[in-house]
Amino acid sequence: xxxxxxxxGYEWDYKGKSRWYTSCPKCKTSVKIKEIHFTDIEIGYIxxxxxxxxxxxxxxxxxxxxxVIRIGNCNFDVIYWLQEKLGGSIxxxxxxxxxxxxxxxxxxxxNGMLKLLxxxxxxxxxxxxxxxxxxxxxxxxxxxxxxxxEELKIVEELKKLNKRPSYKFYGEKHPTxxxxxxxxxxxxxxxx
Ligand SMILES: [Zn+2]
Numbered sequence: 001x002x003x004x005x006x007x008x009g010y011e012w013d014y015k016g017k018s019r020w021y022t023s024c025p026k027c028k029t030s031v032k033i034k035e036i037h038f039t040d041i042e043i044g045y046i047x048x049x050x051x052x053x054x055x056x057x058x059x060x061x062x063x064x065x066x067x068v069i070r071i072g073n074c075n076f077d078v079i080y081w082l083q084e085k086l087g088g089s090i091x092x093x094x095x096x097x098x099x100x101x102x103x104x105x106x107x108x109x110x111n112g113m114l115k116l117l118x119x120x121x122x123x124x125x126x127x128x129x130x131x132x133x134x135x136x137x138x139x140x141x142x143x144x145x146x147x148x149x150e151e152l153k154i155v156e157e158l159k160k161l162n163k164r165p166s167y168k169f170y171g172e173k174h175p176t177x178x179x180x181x182x183x184x185x186x187x188x189x190x191x192x
Contacts, residue, residue: 001013001014001015001033002014003022003031003033004031005024005026005027005029005031006029006031006143007024007027007029007143007144008024008026008027008029010024010025010026010027012025014033018033019033019087020032020033020087020111021033021087021110021111029143029144030110032110032111032112038085042085043119043120043123044123046082046085046086046116046120047120047123047124048123049071049078049082050069050071050120050124050127051123051124051125051126051127052126053071053072053073054069054070054071054127055069055070055071055072055162056068056069056127056130056131056133056134056158056162057069057070057162058137058155058158058159063146064146064147065137065141065147065151065155066108066109067108067109067113067134067137067138068106068107068108069106069107069113069134070104070105070106070107071104071105072093072102072103072104072105073102073103073105074099074100074101074102076103079103079104079105080103082105082107083105086107086111086112086116087107087111087112088105088106088107088108088111089105089106089108090103090104090105090106091103091104091106092104109138109143113134113138114135114138114139117131117134117135117138118135121135129161130158130161130162133154133157133158133161134158136154137151137154137155140154167188167189168188168189168190171189172189176188177189
């Protein structure tokens, strides 16, 4: 199978056994093997899962930023299904006093994050803004460089969005808040 490194442009005939990605023989950057392909129904299902259960994290690694989408679930089948469909890695979270054992699925930039986000974005309701910020970041950022000022601004905005419920993030302007009574509105926004 012919592969091409996005970073250094090297092309070679891949004969290994990995299903999702391998590293460039020249510069060691990870290179995707399998192209994402799903049916429209699968895209809808994945969008629903990410909208409801997904967390959008700008992970810090030394000075660089690693955008990650995470889903944790006690149902292992759904996590293995996600990996089967999309790649990504799985981490085990042991049970404790409060929680059953969980599997944590992590989806990274190298798994084709931009492509996936663009496909699912039209179907997102809860996490649309999160996805938009990720897309903005991914389009601006050059792999292997430190984040620019503009990129760090996006990272900060996402942090704020993750910190509080989106109603508080948007404030009075949130369209849903125009449709509820004063008492509910106060409850959703909370005290500043
Ligand atoms: Zn390379």
